[in-house]
Amino acid sequence: MTTPVIIVHGGAWSIPDDIVGESRAGTKAAARAGYAVLSSGGTAIDAIQAAVRVLEDDPCFDAGTGSVLTANGDVEMDAVIMDGRTLESGAVACVHNIKNPIELARNVMEKTDHCLLVGPGANLFAEEVGIKRVPTETLVSAKAVRELQFYHANYDCTVHDLFRQRGSGHDTVGAVALDVNGNVAYGTSTGGISCKKPGRVGDSPIIGAGGYADNDVGGISCTGHGESISKVVLAHQVIAAMRTGTDAQEAADKALANMASRVDGYGGVIVLGREGDVALSFTTERMSWAWAKEGTIHSGVNPGEDFREPVDVTNGDVANGDVQNGGASNSDV
Ligand code: GLY
Secondary structure (H helix, E strand, C coil), rough: CCCCCHHHHHHHHEECCHHHHHHHHHHHHHHHHHHHHHHHHCCCHHHHHHHHHHHHHCCCCCCCCCCEEEECCCCCEEEEEECCCCCCEEEEEECCCCCHHHHHHHHHHHHHHCCCHHHHHHHHHHHHHHCCCCCCCHHHCCCHHHHHHHHHHHCCCHHHHHHHHCCCCCCEEEEECCCCCCCCEEEEEECCCCECCCCCCCCCCCCCCCEEEEEECEEEEEEECCHHHHHHHHHHHHHHHHHCCCCCCHHHHHHHHHHHHHHHCCCCEEEEEEECCCEEEEECCCEEEEEEEEEEEEEECCCCCEEEEECCCCCCCCCCCEECCCCCCCCCC
């Protein structure tokens, strides 16, 4: 039996001071939800869906409720899920009025012959599988509105420059899991980037760019500037390096360094090797993350953090009293 592990991120980027606590609490809650599934013998895919759903439902994060807004104030979301056992995947892009896009992505994987449905077709499919539309305003947070107003007031909508100058509170949520049967899965969900043009799709729903899962190697979920991630095919770089024996941490660090030097792009990754080895790395100011293994949950937001506490899997709760274990860098846990 394999020791189960889950790692989640709540997005890279600047993460203002006033939401750091909320971000860490949110990523821990998601890791706990996924770990509870794995600890009771559930599948990696079920754990991913459970964890990502928690993040989508938390307005602190840029996915589901709390998604950032397009230039015209709309909510367009992308999500993906992938099963490392079969390499089956399902994704949606530019989908509107869906509370949990990760659930819709899973339906694409399990109930169609396709990997990716977009826009009105994705919403039509949601109706077919009984996923209800929710009003746009229920997905919009005050934070997302403020962020769009700032972008409109200060910058042209040239994606890369405004993203680099201002950054954003968060970008994208994701999870990678390894279950007791040694199966790997990953999922990612996002509202994309603030002030994006309607119809813009980032890296997240594109396997190989924003993430990947393969039982033979491991899994990865990316966060950061989607156009940059797509140009360097970030997830593929990490998985390809691991496939030839590079360890997960080195593969993650090198791929992010390459993205910075090659296209001046920034972001973060969470990675799980097939043996349950955990790595995370980010080149942004902050990234909220948490991972759980062998009854301990680790978490952090700032470079170098690694808070640890026990996970009580009997009630899904954790004991009070974080212990900070110093020494880790933002590219080394
Ligand atoms: N990384 C998410 C996006 O750029 O859409």
